[in-house]
Amino acid sequence: MDGFFKTVHRIVEGIPSGSVMTYGQIAEMAGNPRASRAVGYAMRAIPSGSDIPWHRVVNSKGEISLRRTMQGEDDRLLQRAILEAEGVEFSKSGRIDLKKYGLP
DNA sequence: CAGCTGACGCCAT
DNA sequence: TATGGCGCCAGCT
Numbered sequence: 001m002d003g004f005f006k007t008v009h010r011i012v013e014g015i016p017s018g019s020v021m022t023y024g025q026i027a028e029m030a031g032n033p034r035a036s037r038a039v040g041y042a043m044r045a046i047p048s049g050s051d052i053p054w055h056r057v058v059n060s061k062g063e064i065s066l067r068r069t070m071q072g073e074d075d076r077l078l079q080r081a082i083l084e085a086e087g088v089e090f091s092k093s094g095r096i097d098l099k100k101y102g103l104p
Numbered sequence: 105c106a107g108c109t110g111a112c113g114c115c116a117t
Numbered sequence: 118t119a120t121g122g123c124g125c126c127a128g129c130t
Binding site: 024 | 109110111112113114
Binding site: 003004005027032033034035036037038039041042045093 | 118124125126127128
């Protein structure tokens with residue numbers, strides 16, 4: 001592959017609307033089931049306005065783990081709005097039901 | 105070349 | 118369900 005990031009980005013772009021994928025699944029598809037951290041790093045490397053639907057990428061808890069920054073809060077809110085618009089339901093804790101929206 | 109960091113996952117409690 | 122500890126890989130300084 002051109003690079004782990006490129007592969008990860010490719011996978012994220014392939015996530016269908018209304019569904020979400022976890023870092024672990026992406027890492028596994030990328031060829032490194034243990035590289036979940038690297039996947040997160042790849043997500044962070046995505047420039048704003050890119051075609052990568054990063055909002056469809058969530059962690060094993062079903063939510064985004066951005067750092068505790070105001071920017072992070074903004075992205076997290078935006079992510080929730082987009083996913084809701086795509087038909088993804090959020091629990092009261094702000095989490096997504098991976099059993100229902102997560103890709104098998 | 106070596107060490108550190110990071111949008112994490114899994115297991116144990 | 119929540120919290121803490123350990124390990125994982127890739128990229129940057």
